[in-house]
Amino acid sequence: MRQSITSLKEEKTNKEQDGIWPQVKFVQCPIRTSLGVLGKKWTMLILRDIGFLKIVRFNRILDSIPGLTPRVLSMRLRELEDEGYIECVGGKREPLIVVWRLTEKGRDTLPILIHITAFGSKWHADVVFEDKKPRSLNEIFPQPEVSRIMMGIR
Amino acid sequence: MRQSITSLKEEKTNKEQDGIWPQVKFVQCPIRTSLGVLGKKWTMLILRDIGFLKIVRFNRILDSIPGLTPRVLSMRLRELEDEGYIECVGGKREPLIVVWRLTEKGRDTLPILIHITAFGSKWHADVVFEDKKPRSLNEIFPQPEVSRIMMGIR
DNA sequence: GGTATCAGTATACTTAGTATAGTACATAAA
DNA sequence: TTTATGTACTATACTAAGTATACTGATACC
Numbered sequence: 001m002r003q004s005i006t007s008l009k010e011e012k013t014n015k016e017q018d019g020i021w022p023q024v025k026f027v028q029c030p031i032r033t034s035l036g037v038l039g040k041k042w043t044m045l046i047l048r049d050i051g052f053l054k055i056v057r058f059n060r061i062l063d064s065i066p067g068l069t070p071r072v073l074s075m076r077l078r079e080l081e082d083e084g085y086i087e088c089v090g091g092k093r094e095p096l097i098v099v100w101r102l103t104e105k106g107r108d109t110l111p112i113l114i115h116i117t118a119f120g121s122k123w124h125a126d127v128v129f130e131d132k133k134p135r136s137l138n139e140i141f142p143q144p145e146v147s148r149i150m151m152g153i154r
Numbered sequence: 155m156r157q158s159i160t161s162l163k164e165e166k167t168n169k170e171q172d173g174i175w176p177q178v179k180f181v182q183c184p185i186r187t188s189l190g191v192l193g194k195k196w197t198m199l200i201l202r203d204i205g206f207l208k209i210v211r212f213n214r215i216l217d218s219i220p221g222l223t224p225r226v227l228s229m230r231l232r233e234l235e236d237e238g239y240i241e242c243v244g245g246k247r248e249p250l251i252v253v254w255r256l257t258e259k260g261r262d263t264l265p266i267l268i269h270i271t272a273f274g275s276k277w278h279a280d281v282v283f284e285d286k287k288p289r290s291l292n293e294i295f296p297q298p299e300v301s302r303i304m305m306g307i308r
Numbered sequence: 309g310g311t312a313t314c315a316g317t318a319t320a321c322t323t324a325g326t327a328t329a330g331t332a333c334a335t336a337a338a
Numbered sequence: 339t340t341t342a343t344g345t346a347c348t349a350t351a352c353t354a355a356g357t358a359t360a361c362t363g364a365t366a367c368c
Contacts, residue, residue, distance in 0.1 A: 019205075020297050021207060026282055026283070030282045031271055035199070044189060045186060052174070054173060057346090069327070072324090073347090074346085108273055119265075119266060120186075120188040123188075123262065124184060124187040127187055129178075195355085196356090224315080225357080225358095252316090
């Protein structure tokens, strides 16, 4: 009954797409479920610090991320800990020596970070690189380890 | 002078890590620069709609993302358009037939979405799948096209 | 004419994040 | 022993981002 307007190509149901969205039936969208803590501001940069840069202590993280405040860092660390992305080395938090590291779940976010890095290196090269020249994934991550991480091989 | 406290392993400078963070010198972190619009709430789901599900019109997107309001969708679409992730098919916005599609820049966010999907399919399988069984990247995206997209081959 | 859909706006409200200062404890030097 | 610094945070007040709900003007359908 609204055919004359809506009989455009996007209306041919989401199942029979020519796209690459999985044929697997999702009860709920996996992107949506992942975007709890991961989608919040600063989270990705905190994971970058702990996972890639090995900046693993409160004030060091604070120093490395301009704009991030102790209040929000404290909240994010707690959320990341609660949801199992990070953990303390000593198991329990002892004042003066709180050192964070990624769990297996946290390490599984690294492929996402790698692709965000690749995206930024291609599309924001003007601010990212001194020579302003865009670089590809393989150029910035030449290590064979990276493709293994991305494919989930450990 | 603060050696006795800080001579822990994370203090051995960020350059000589055993990690896989690129040796390339960044003027600014590519993750940070990418997290402008991309980091905002709902953006990834909107890109999923347009890029994967081919849900490309205002009210359809609104229907497909519970919780998203017209006000925010309107703002996100404008931001995504301004920063070159999406564009209208007709070039200009004509009332009653506004249809969105990804630009090249927008398509380059798909590898990020693919990995978020993979992450959710592994770590949130209990809510994502009916059988609650986690699935790997290759299981949910068996198409060879996916690895080509991820590697940036077009 | 009455109803529905289109793509949004307008207004008010709530939550999330920011700014800035301060806490309690520990170490080190003078 | 005082002073200075560093640790990981917390408290309070404020601003920006997102939410809820209603509404707009246009086009189309019956």
